[in-house]
Amino acid sequence: MFTRTYEPRYGDNKGDGTLKISSLLDMVQDAAIRHSDECGYGFDVLNTLNFAWLVHGIKAHFEKGISPIDAITVTTGVKNMRGLTSERCCELSQNGRVIGKTIANWFLFDTAAEKPCKIPEEILSAYPIWELRDDFFSYKKPKLYEDAELFDSVRVSNKEIDTNLHLNNCKSAELLMDALPFEFSFTDMSILYKKAAYLGDELRLCRKKIENGYYAHLATGDGEICVAATFEE
Numbered sequence: 001m002f003t004r005t006y007e008p009r010y011g012d013n014k015g016d017g018t019l020k021i022s023s024l025l026d027m028v029q030d031a032a033i034r035h036s037d038e039c040g041y042g043f044d045v046l047n048t049l050n051f052a053w054l055v056h057g058i059k060a061h062f063e064k065g066i067s068p069i070d071a072i073t074v075t076t077g078v079k080n081m082r083g084l085t086s087e088r089c090c091e092l093s094q095n096g097r098v099i100g101k102t103i104a105n106w107f108l109f110d111t112a113a114e115k116p117c118k119i120p121e122e123i124l125s126a127y128p129i130w131e132l133r134d135d136f137f138s139y140k141k142p143k144l145y146e147d148a149e150l151f152d153s154v155r156v157s158n159k160e161i162d163t164n165l166h167l168n169n170c171k172s173a174e175l176l177m178d179a180l181p182f183e184f185s186f187t188d189m190s191i192l193y194k195k196a197a198y199l200g201d202e203l204r205l206c207r208k209k210i211e212n213g214y215y216a217h218l219a220t221g222d223g224e225i226c227v228a229a230t231f232e233e
Helices: 021-039 043-048 169-177
Strands: 002-006 051-062 072-082 085-094 097-110 149-155 188-193 202-210 213-219 225-232
Touching: 002 021, 021 051, 021 072, 021 085, 021 097, 021 169, 043 051, 051 085, 051 169, 169 188, 169 213, 169 225, 202 225
Parallel strands: none
Antiparallel strands: 002 072, 051 097, 051 188, 072 085, 085 097, 149 202, 188 225, 202 213, 213 225
């Protein structure tokens, strides 16, 4: 396991006295990257091996009314790693109280062969397994709604890409949240990543009201969904 504490910044305040969920996702992403670095398989090392981790989906739960002032501690670890895939879990706490949980489903990608690949034994052995008995830590992909209506058009810009020039996972979630009403406060989120988007891509941001909240997706001009999520109270 790996633990790191983060001090919220001024820009992390949503404006209603709570912390932005997108800021929490940034903390989770940063802790995961630092954990991989500590295990000896950060971005630079994976790049030399022609490997990259690609995310399939994320499930998250966050308490309402998280303070934008007090420090957030993120604990992260790998719950399961075998075959092609890995499950990374995170637990977030503030003032000694658990305020959030996430699980992300990843697969290893061979960048030279351009296809998913089996995780090598040396990588498997580098990550200690986090024994978790919480039923939350099991990913379930969201239902897709192709009849979601156009909310806005989005062009992938410099501030939304990462090391391989594709739309960053957290930034894509943030773009989806732009389709939510400001006053809507959700506790549960499930994201499915289907297709990479790259710098300069023009995407359609669509949304649909569902029973307990909202569904949103980013799609290409011909309707192919890149990333989709449900946000529920």
